[in-house]
Amino acid sequence: xxxxxxxxxxxxxxxxxxxxxxxxxxxxxxxxxxxxxxxxxxxxxxxxxxxxxxxxxxxxxxxxxxxxxxxxxxxxxxxxxxxxxxxxxxxxxxxxxxxxxxxxxxxxxxxxxxxxxxxxxxxxxxxxxxxxxxxxxxxxxxxxxxxxxxxxx
Numbered sequence: 001x002x003x004x005x006x007x008x009x010x011x012x013x014x015x016x017x018x019x020x021x022x023x024x025x026x027x028x029x030x031x032x033x034x035x036x037x038x039x040x041x042x043x044x045x046x047x048x049x050x051x052x053x054x055x056x057x058x059x060x061x062x063x064x065x066x067x068x069x070x071x072x073x074x075x076x077x078x079x080x081x082x083x084x085x086x087x088x089x090x091x092x093x094x095x096x097x098x099x100x101x102x103x104x105x106x107x108x109x110x111x112x113x114x115x116x117x118x119x120x121x122x123x124x125x126x127x128x129x130x131x132x133x134x135x136x137x138x139x140x141x142x143x144x145x146x147x148x149x150x151x152x153x
Contacts, residue, residue: 048091062105
């Protein structure tokens with residue numbers, strides 16, 4: 001929220017704004033508008049916005065070399081996995097698809113395979129899993145991976 005004009009006696013003026021023809025709303029009117037928006041917003045909608053932000057940030061922490069932080073990416077992946085079941089059905093399907101792509105990027109990067117930054121998340125055929133010796137060092141992964149993407153052991 002923009003906090004300009006909300007400190008002390010700095011009430012917004014009644015002069016018309018640059019793009020509006022009428023007077024600017026008072027602080028009380030702004031509060032009422034915010035209250036009305038809060039009455040309408042659903043927790044699932046806010047949760048979806050947050051999940052999208054976490055997925056995008058996690059992908060950056062994997063794919064952008066100068067921002068790489070696999071531990072932060074792992075935390076983001078786990079957070080999304082924890083709440084995706086609380087979303088409405090259709091958005092949950094889309095989130096699971098995006099999450100799967102981020103997990104594939106994570107697995108390639110954690111396993112030492114090539115990751116093409118900002119490649120759109122497309123996994124190469126037959127790739128995508130961490131090397132078995134690497135995963136043994138870190139312990140069992142709690143990341144969900146699509147069926148058929150794990151190499152036979």
